[in-house]
Amino acid sequence: MEFTASGAPAATGCAPRICLVTMGCAKNEVDSAAMARRLAAAGYRIVEAPDGADVIVVNTCSFIQAATEESLEAIFEAASLPRVAAGDASIVVAGCMPARYGDDLADELVEARAFVPCSKEDDIVEVVASLAGPASGDAPSDAADAAGPVFSYVKISDGCDRFCSYCTIPLIRGRYRSFGYEDIRADAARAVEEGAREIVLIAQDTGRWGQDLPGNRDLAWLVDQLAVELPDTWLRVMYVQPEGVTDALLAVMAQRENVCSYLDIPLQHVSARLLRAMNRAGSAEKFAALIDHIRALVPDVTLRTTLIAGFPGETEDDFEALCDFVAEAPFDYVGVFPYSREEGTKAFDLPDQLDEDEKLERAQVLRDVADTVCGARVAARIGRAMPVLVEGAEEDGQLYGRAQCQAPEVDGVTYVDGGNPGEVVQTVIADTLLYEMEGECR
Ligand code: SF4
Structure with missing residues (x-):
């Protein structure tokens, strides 16, 4: 050697x-x-x-x-x-x-x-x-014999045209570009062939998909099409900006069993003044109305959002209003981030920047509010029947997976007492611990 x-x-x-x-x-x-x-x-x-x-x-x-x-x-x-x-x-x-x-x-x-x-x-x-140096021939990979993951992310576009004032993504990733349907379908089909039972559609701004393509294709069409082509696969959409939530998309969610009734809608804040400073739209009233509308069309929908604490100019009243909104709005999961002052963004130069400790403290207060409200919503699922996609087992052999109300990597898991990885088992939720659930197979 x-x-x-x-x-x-x-x-x-x-x-x-x-x-x-x-x-x-x-x-x-x-x-x-x-x-x-x-x-x-x-x-x-x-x-x-x-x-x-x-x-x-x-x-x-x-x-x-x-x-x-x-x-x-x-x-x-x-x-x-x-x-x-x-x-x-x-x-x-x-x-x-x-x-x-x-x-x-x-x-x-x-x-x-x-x-x-x-x-x-x-x-x-x-x-x-x-x-x-060059390589030639088929090379084995470490993962060649391993089963593929139970879920797979599929990107449907790159870049972003929204230019939120705090965000570096448009500087890094460039303008919004939808990927063509054939490429998305091929990526999804390959993942399914490799063992995926759930496809998670992602992008910086999924709701905008299709607007830069010829024809009248939009996210609702895309999800519906994939749901028909992959009938045994769960489909989930992440990162739908509030403007991207259409009745057509909600109808697909309500009608197709393999489309998860799950929406991740980044709101970032509820103060109309701060949202304008973020170069975003909306207000607490508009967001509350949007949530009511979504729940009217998809009653069992699971809602996630992300929020920024400590944006420049956020007063104590603004922050209190944000906490009140989270306490009252029926979100199931809330991701909270302290504002990060990034060079090259418009918000970098805004006046009234908060100091780091204050931003961290506000973020933690908001997380605590969210944990109380969302934890109670998760606990309210006890007794409900729901399918769980088994993902794997802990070192001690305990099986775990996710229900349709849990997105991969962010919403916790459901521990189950039966099934095999890649299998969907019917369960009744027997217990919860904050975001984790325990399901008994029926
Ligand atoms: S926060 Fe999201 S929507 Fe706004 S510019 Fe960044 S990637 Fe685009």
Whole structure:
């Protein structure tokens, strides 16, 4: 066997090994999976562990400062691996960070041998080839024999045209671009072939899908079409801005059993003045009316939202009104984020910025309000019958999965007493603990 300067076996004689490390949100996971598919198709071997890889691709998140810092930590961790330190393996920094910071990054981040911003991710094979040499033939991957995940994210567009004043996404990801139906259907069908029983449609702004495509296709049409083509698969839509909630979409949710009656509607705040400063629309009254309308058309709908605490100019009265809204509006899940002041955004220059401690404190107060209200709504499901998609088992063998009212990774899980991963079991909810549920199979 041939050894390298770091003492690790050399990669000569077999396909170069590539490890993708993904930071940030589900949208980045989808991008990493697409890069992995391209690399595998080109003959590279995709591995799980970075310490044996010839190239480590860190797919970064740079949406807010905290995410940038986490991505930097991942890069420095990769740089400290013996094979990287000895020069036998290389780091590629991909995704949002090179898109946001551009050429400045190359001077600052000497650990990286190459940068691939999100708009250039199709070039990943050429970039890896320039570092690790070409690959040929079918290469096995660490995950080749493993069952695919029970759910799969499918991205339906990229970019965003809304330009919320606090958000870096339009700077990083560019203008809104809907993906064509055939591509979305192919991604969903491949995930189902690999074992997915639930497809989660994601984008920065899913409700806008189709507006830039020829014809009259919209999100409601897309979801309906996929629901018909994949009748045994659950479909879920995330990140529908309030303006994207249409009666047609609600009708599809109400009519199609395999479309989860679940809406994730980012409101961000309820003060009309602050929403205007955010370059968004709405008010507490308008949002309350929207929620009533949704519940009238889809009575069993599960609602999630995200809110920002401590936006510049948020007075104590504004914050109190936000807490009151959460206490009264029937949301099942609420994600709370302290405002993050990001360079390059309009909100960066707004007056009346709150200090960091105040923002963190308000966010925690709001989370506590949400936990009380949402925890009670989850507890009210005790005694209700609902199907649960079994996802896996804990180390002690306890099976868990999710009901249609629980989105992956954010809403907790349901522990069940029967079934196998990938199977939908009929349960009755026997108990809850804040956001977790316990279902007894019938
Ligand atoms: S809708 Fe607003 S917050 Fe969401 S990605 Fe677009 S600009 Fe950012």
